Amino acid sequence: MEGTNRKSVASISFVDGKTLSVSECNKQALSQTFSVDLVEAALAQVEFLSTVDKYPALKSVKHIQNTRRRYEQLWLPLAAEHAQERLTAPLDIEWLWHCHLLCPVTYEKDCKTLFGGMVNHRLVRYHDREYVLKRSKQLWNAKYKDEPFEVELSMDKMLEASSGTEFKSGISYDLEAAILRQSCFYYNVSLPHYLDRKFLTLSVQRYQKFLFLRKNSFKLFIVPCYDQDLIWHTHQLHPFAYKDDTIRLLGKVLVHDDTTVDRSPDSKLTLSTIDTRRLWREMYQEDFNTPGAMYRGPSPDELYSPICYRDDQTHSRLGLQLKLDSLSIDRIPEGEYGLDFSLQIFLTEDQVKIRKPTIELFGPTMVWTANELFSCSLHSRRWLIFHLKVRKGTIFSREVIVGKGKIDLHQLLDRSSVYCFQESVSLEGEDKNLAYVSGCITEHYPDTIYSFNTGEFSVCAVPHDIDRVFPIEPTKLEPNECGAGYVAQHRFINESNVGDVECRFVYSPHRSEADIQFIQNAKIVCSAKTVDSSHLPLSFQVSNPNWYATLDPRLGERAVLIRQTSGDWAVLTGRWISSQDKKEGYLSVKFHKLEDKSTQYIDVRVPKSEEEHFCIHVDNNVFDMESSDFCLRCRSDESLHYLATGLSIFLLLVLCMPRLTDVSKAEEEVNEMSHVIDSKFLVGCGFNVITSNNSKKMKA
Incomplete structure (x- = not known):
């Protein structure tokens, strides 16, 4: 059936025959109730799917x-x-x-x-x-x-x-x-914002509106976005509640058909999606699509090959460092002396034979920060033990342990060369308190130096699907036309027998899409690809933007997703922050490492002269623009990820750094920025072929 014919069939048809206003549609949709806490249940479903994965x-x-x-x-x-x-x-x-x-x-x-x-x-x-x-x-x-x-x-x-x-x-x-x-399904709901209660609360509201549209539409095969689909799945996973709720709200059990997966232009799924968007707009006067909830494409394990490592590429760990960033307890423990309590922390090899505490903290404070805690080498010590003590007795008072808890640090090792953790510890005993601990375990490795050799960009045929290696073939098309783009072959050279790394940079002006691809045996094993707001939510959609990767294109923000066969590894978002007079500024980068759900803020300030050294630090790694070297101090199985991280930061600099577009000012800009624009990192990340996000026109 043609799309035009389908559009004439699918239509709004209010069940009581009375046309409702937009405000009344919203009111009635959001007044629908469910017999399950769908936010809490959705959290459980995402956790479960993560385990299955x-x-x-x-x-x-x-x-x-x-x-x-x-x-x-x-x-x-x-x-x-x-x-x-x-x-x-x-x-x-x-x-x-x-x-x-x-x-x-x-x-x-x-x-x-x-x-x-x-x-x-x-x-x-x-x-x-x-x-x-x-x-x-x-x-x-x-x-x-x-x-x-x-x-x-x-x-x-x-x-x-x-x-x-x-x-x-x-x-x-x-x-x-x-x-x-x-x-x-899981890959499409696997980014951290799907574990945020505010995002899920908004998703439940969109599910309510989704059901109300289904109730009042004629011959519509309704297609949800992934936020709504997650809540729909969650509802169905409580079969008695789902049956009762949908019969009460819709008059019958709502059928879920997940067999329709063909996304070709004239498929049932594509045409029905067009109908759903049109009728959603007609009923609610708003866009159906929402940031952070759209189809993300095939999962990486369908696209990429596993990374291969030679036996001699394994790096020997030199040491381990533990740093506690914050510690708090749930409440002040009960005792005859009120606020007079202490919390002892032991870092020990044996959880039974405990000697002198590493540190002792005292009440009435309930929250302690990094300056009051400690950082030290782990060596063979694996247990972080907590003793909560209060003073008891009136005449001959004594300290009594009212709560004990522990963290097995060995369970936090071998996840990442820099692993940030947040743990809640039950302090078992008379008081039954809780301790909340956040910290970081850093694994130290010898330096591995990679020198960046850039290839020339050429205009080539670029397929719609750039997630697979394609032959580099010249084309007569203009680079900004559909089916064309810029391609360059780069290489990271290593002189210590770790092995060179082949890297391809692909840029499609037509789709405003860049992809940095790391290739082994003619297959992609890791990539850093620009993503838009179909992947990432706006900041207002989550409870705390500092905890999640968010993207607001209206502020000139751009984002890069690093992924491998096993899934997404990190998201980097960049935004240019200008001074009040607009003459100076810097790139602000949020680095969200998905392994430990940690967030780092990295400010990249472009040097004003050749005398200023320009290097960027991420975890233990250093990306040196002056020498065109990447100095990695990480596990061998994270090398490609950190190489991708470094290039992603330079790509964000290319995308976000303002550049003059007035021809009369171009020569002046080139002279002022010559020490930067000649950098292999910026040239290799498309400085000469990509137009900046924030290109600015200036009067002559």
Whole structure:
């Protein structure tokens, strides 16, 4: 069916026949209620999907046949038998259950066929899951003495268990196909703002408006954005609540069809998306698309190849440093002497034999910052132990420990060469307090120097999909035309036998898109790619913009996403900050490392003369513009990420630094900036082919 014909079919059709104003539509939409806390449940779903994403075997059809047997023949009967209990399944079964629930009508039909009625399900947060799982395991072991409750989730073990599994399924839903479809969903909701309560609260409101539009539209196959889709999925994962709520709000159970995945121009999905946007605008007088909630494309594991390392590329760690940045307790402990309490902190190798505290903090203060805490080498010490003490007794008073807690630092190692952590520690004992600790563990490595050799930019044919290596072929098209762009081949040279790194820079003026691609064996293994507000929210959409990667193009901000096969690694956003007279300024960069959800602020000030040394520090690494060297002090498996980080900062400088566009002033600008624009880093990041975000016209 042609798009024009579909538009004439899909239309607003208010159920009571009375046309409503925009304000009345908003009022009625937002007055709809749900019998589930969808914000809290959505947090639980994102946490769950993040855990599933760590086990590739769960997404492979040939690896989950044993799980299917466990789900259908063991778990569902157990859950149906204990319908009144709040049970949760082991991870492999929970994932299959999740996929089944996202076809609510078929799920109910299958449950009725097998058990005579629907089996309920609830999402639980990660901090509750272990507790709920204990009860599930207890019931499972009582019923199935010869079946393990949890199974090993490695590729080999899952395949071995599935290869000999044969049983006749009574489920009508194609679970294998559902797993393949749902495996792609998490990447689109994996950025940190999907764990922000404010963003999710706004998502629930958009879901309310989504349902109201569905209720009052005629022949519309409604297509949600990913913020709405996350909430829709969350709602369906509570099957009794979903059925009751949608019947109450819409008059029937709302069918969820996730089989429509074709995004070609004339596909049902594309044409229905056009209809949805048009009717949303007609009903609410606002854009349907919202920043940070749009389709992000295929996940990196579909596009890239794993990074390969030679055995001699592994760097030996020289040492470990622990730095505590902040510490607080939940409340003042109770004691005869009121505010007279202390918190002792021990950094020790043995959690039993504890000697002198590393530091002792005293009340009535409840919050301590880095200046009052400590930084030291870890060596073999792995335990951070806390003792909360109060003074008791009236005549002969004495100090009594009323709370004990600990952090196993070994569990925080080997995640990143610089790993920032935030931990809440239960201080078990008479007082039952909580301590909140934030800090950083830094791994020290020997210097690895990479020199940057730039290639020449040429106008080439650039395909629409630049996420895969394509042949560099000249074209007669102008560089700003569709299908053309600039391409350069660069190389990082290393003289210490670590190996050179091939790097390709691709810039498409037509799409205003740049991609820095790191290539091994003719395949992309890591990239730093410009992204827009379809990926990232505006600052007002999240509770604290300092905690999340946000992007506001109205302020001239640009963003770069660094990713590899295993997923997104970091987001860098840049903005040019000008002085009041507009004559000077600097690039302000927010570096969000997604591994530990940390945020660093980096100010890049362009030197005014050749005498000023220009280098940028990120974690332990130094990017030196003067020598065109990158000095890396990180783990070998993070080398490409930090090379990408350095080039991303220079790309943001190219995109955001104001440049004169008045021809009469161009020569003056070149003379003033000659010591900068000749830099290999800026030239290699497209200084001569990319027009600045903030190019400014000046009167002659």
